[in-house]
Structures are given as structure tokens and as C-alpha cells.
Amino acid sequence: MGFFGKKKNAYEEASxxxxxxxxxxxxxxxxxxxxxxxxxxxxxKKLKGGDPLVINxxxxxxxxxxxxxxxxxxxxxxxxxKTVKINEKTYLFALKSSFMDGSLQQFLDEL
Numbered sequence: 001m002g003f004f005g006k007k008k009n010a011y012e013e014a015s016x017x018x019x020x021x022x023x024x025x026x027x028x029x030x031x032x033x034x035x036x037x038x039x040x041x042x043x044x045k046k047l048k049g050g051d052p053l054v055i056n057x058x059x060x061x062x063x064x065x066x067x068x069x070x071x072x073x074x075x076x077x078x079x080x081x082k083t084v085k086i087n088e089k090t091y092l093f094a095l096k097s098s099f100m101d102g103s104l105q106q107f108l109d110e111l
């Protein structure tokens with residue numbers, strides 16, 4: 001395709017694969033994270049691959065929690081994702097396309 005070909009849209013790609021993929025709710029990774037930058041980077045790779053993350057920052061000191069929250073929020077924003085506050089110390093990070101099947105919203109509504 002030439003320079004001015006149609007760019008693939010993440011939402012179009014996700015909607016094409018809805019029948020073939022498991023629900024986003026089934027791919028949720030939940031963890032109570034510690035102050036480990038390498039583990040945080042691994043989770044962002046999983047987020048980039050489409051796995052929603054539910055991260056609890058309860059075991060962290062406020063400075064470490066703020067650092068990691070900013071890291072996950074920034075990564076989610078850069079990946080055109082969405083951050084949802086579940087409670088004071090727990091957040092959902094997911095790509096916007098992960099919300100297309102409705103299962104993540106259902107998960108949030110059931111909390």
C-alpha cells in the first residue's frame with residue numbers, strides 16, 4: 001500500500017476479532033503490586049498485548065504507589081487506553097478496544 005493508504009484502526013481490528021477471542025473479562029490480570037520496576041514493565045507489556053490489569057497499590061508506601069500509578073496511567077494513555085479507579089488503592093488499566101465486548105464494563109458494574 002502507498003504512503004496514503006488507509007491506516008488500520010484498533011477498534012476495527014478488535015471488532016473483527018470479537019468472535020474469535022475470549023472476553024476481555026477472561027483476560028484480566030489481578031495483582032497486589034510491590035515496588036518492582038521490572039514487574040511493572042512486564043505488566044505494561046501484557047497491557048500492550050490486550051490484557052486488562054487490575055492493580056492494587058495497598059502494600060506500597062505513598063511515594064512508591066504514586067510513582068507506579070503514574071507509570072501505569074502514562075503507559076495506558078500512550079496505548080490509547082483507559083484508567084478506571086475501582087477504589088482508593090485499586091485501579092483498572094485497559095486498552096479502549098478491550099471495552100468493546102462489554103465484559104469489562106459488566107465486571108466494573110458487578111463490583
